[in-house]
Amino acid sequence: MTLTMTIPDRLAASIGSAVDEVRRRFIEGYAVQAYRSGTFSTAQVRELLGHASRWETEDFLAAQGAWPDPTASEVLDDLSNLRDLRAK
DSSP: OOOOOOOOHHHHHHHOSSHHHHHHHHHHHHHHHHHHHTSSOHHHHHHHHTOSSHHHHHHHHHHTTOSOOOOHHHHHHHHHHHHHHHHO
16 A cells, blocks of 8 residues: 655655655554554554564564553462462
8 A cells, every 4th residue: 555645845844855765664653552452463563564574563562661561360370370380
């Protein structure tokens, strides 16, 4: 898919002067929001951004503050596993 958008020059200058830089920033911003909203999985973010590994995608999402916090269920499971380990 090809998208074309018009950005006023004075705003584009604050985003970055190189077209590729502007394009990349918009794509990255979209990827983060799509991930946060549940529209994209980490695999889809990786594909869109062309990351070489899952770890690169996880690092990217974490740097953007988008890597998910554990759910209450995950925390309770971890606590239960720790209690089991301590009992052994």
